[in-house]
Amino acid sequence: MEQQERGNAKGMRTVEFEALPDYMRDNEYITGHYRLEWPLKHTLLSIFTIHNETLNVWTHLLGFIFFLCLTIYTATKLPNVSDLPVPSKANLHRLQSDVYSSLPSLPNMAELQAELRTALPNWVGNCLPENSTSHSNGTVHCIFQTIKDDVANMVYPHSQRPITRWPFFVFLGGATFCLLASTSFHWLCCHSERLYMIFLRLDYSGIAALIAASFYPPVYYSFMCTPYLRNMYLTAITLLGIATIIVSLFPAFQNPKYRSCRAILFSGMAIWGIAPVVHKVILHKDQPEALHTTAYEIGMGCFYVLGVLVYATRIPERWKPGKFDIAGHSHQLFHILVIAGAYTHYQAGLLYLKWRDLKGC
Known part of the structure; x- marks a missing residue:
């Protein structure tokens, strides 16, 4: 053909x-x-x-x-x-100092709790239970770690x-x-x-x-x-x-x-x-x-x-x-x-x- x-x-x-x-x-x-x-x-x-x-x-x-x-x-x-911002270590250290300085020498634990809950309402719930009557350095570290995690999430969100x-x-x-x-x-x-x-x-x-x-x-x-x-x-x-x-x-x-x-x-x-x-x-x-x-x-x-x-x-x-x-x-x-x-x-x-x-x- x-x-x-x-x-x-x-x-x-x-x-x-x-x-x-x-x-x-x-x-x-x-x-x-x-x-x-x-x-x-x-x-x-x-x-x-x-x-x-x-x-x-x-x-x-x-x-x-x-x-x-x-x-x-x-x-x-x-x-x-590596492309995304990392929270500043200096800022976190400054935050830690602020946490410690926010714990004044108050006469009793009730006043301390009231002061903390007023100053840091979103962060102390797990570290200072409602009926807590004691205070220790562990409590301070707990508060600091909670704040640190929150700040890290604000500066360093899930996308990071x-x-x-x-x-x-x-x-x-x-x-x-x-x-x-x-x-x-x-x-x-x-x-x-x-x-x-x-x-x-x-x-x-x-x-x-x-x-x-x-x-x-x-x-x-x-x-x-x-x-x-x-x-x-x-x-x-x-x-x-x-x-x-x-x-x-x-x-x-x-x-x-x-x-x-x-x-x-x-x-x-x-x-x-x-x-x-x-x-x-x-x-x-x-x-x-x-x-x-x-x-x-x-x-x-x-x-x-x-x-x-x-x-x-x-x-x-x-x-x-x-x-x-x-x-x-x-x-x-x-x-x-x-x-x-x-x-x-x-x-x-x-x-x-x-x-x-x-x-x-």
């Missing part, structure tokens, strides 16, 4: 769907411009040529570079303890006791791995059946890793102060993610007839995330940050679900087969929606960090 005779600069021709072996027959609505069993050198160089995988490669390659830069930026720009960042970087790691695995598959899949199957499995594993990793920031920071709930949700999504990755690595699962099954499995895994989000809103309904992060998560979910629907229904190429072979077909749209969803989730992660850094538990 005319298209089969069409070659690129290196003399490697593209073929139509009917010429493909069974393992490459994934979407009959993309009728042409397939690379088939190209030598490795030409396969690598094909990133700079026009075929029906060109935009699939570049959408996620640029996405990978973007998220790699985001990861580096986040790691270097998020505030650390840094919230752990690793859940956020788990998400960023999952996103970069997913985008890199997808790029590799669409770039190298035309070399041989063996390479096709290896990278296809990695591609599905990357999607599962992204979905599972996306749960870590919202679950960890939403339930940071309730370890039981936090660990329960994280354990459940981790096990579900591992199971999905294992299933994705089975060769039989890559058969095109399981396309709908794959879509259901991955979308079901994502939909399961509704539970911790709803639980978070109920638990923190009085905190604006909980609602703001939820809005971002709803946006992320919409991008992902729309991407899955486009991928599973093969819209728009099913409406006009052959018209979207090079640009605009469902897999390219799916890639763009995945990047949009992941970036929305990144913004939600920044809100989580700001929320917990400022307010703690």
Whole structure:
């Protein structure tokens, strides 16, 4: 056929769907411009040529570079303890002297207690119980330590006791791995059946890793102060993610007839995330940050679900087969929606960090 005779600069021709072996027959609505069993050198160089995988490669390659830069930026720009002010030791020593000087030689303990409770009403409750009738240096030290802790909290609030960042970087790691695995598959899949199957499995594993990793920031920071709930949700999504990755690595699962099954499995895994989000809103309904992060998560979910629907229904190429072979077909749209969803989730992660850094538990 005319298209089969069409070659690129290196003399490697593209073929139509009917010429493909069974393992490459994934979407009959993309009728042409397939690379088939190209030598490795030409396969690598094909990133700079026009075929029906060109935009699939570049959408996620640029996405990978973007998220790699985001990861580096986040790691270097998020505030650390060393970036924040430390209370002055001289001020704390001066405060200690003031505490001692505020203990005058009064005739009896009742007058001393009254004086302290008037001068330091918020600090002496635990050190001078209501019915206390004794006084000692331990009481003075107790008062000083209480004041010291309070002042440290005013000068050195919860944001200086840094919230752990690793859940956020788990998400960023999952996103970069997913985008890199997808790029590799669409770039190298035309070399041989063996390479096709290896990278296809990695591609599905990357999607599962992204979905599972996306749960870590919202679950960890939403339930940071309730370890039981936090660990329960994280354990459940981790096990579900591992199971999905294992299933994705089975060769039989890559058969095109399981396309709908794959879509259901991955979308079901994502939909399961509704539970911790709803639980978070109920638990923190009085905190604006909980609602703001939820809005971002709803946006992320919409991008992902729309991407899955486009991928599973093969819209728009099913409406006009052959018209979207090079640009605009469902897999390219799916890639763009995945990047949009992941970036929305990144913004939600920044809100989580700001929320917990400022307010703690």
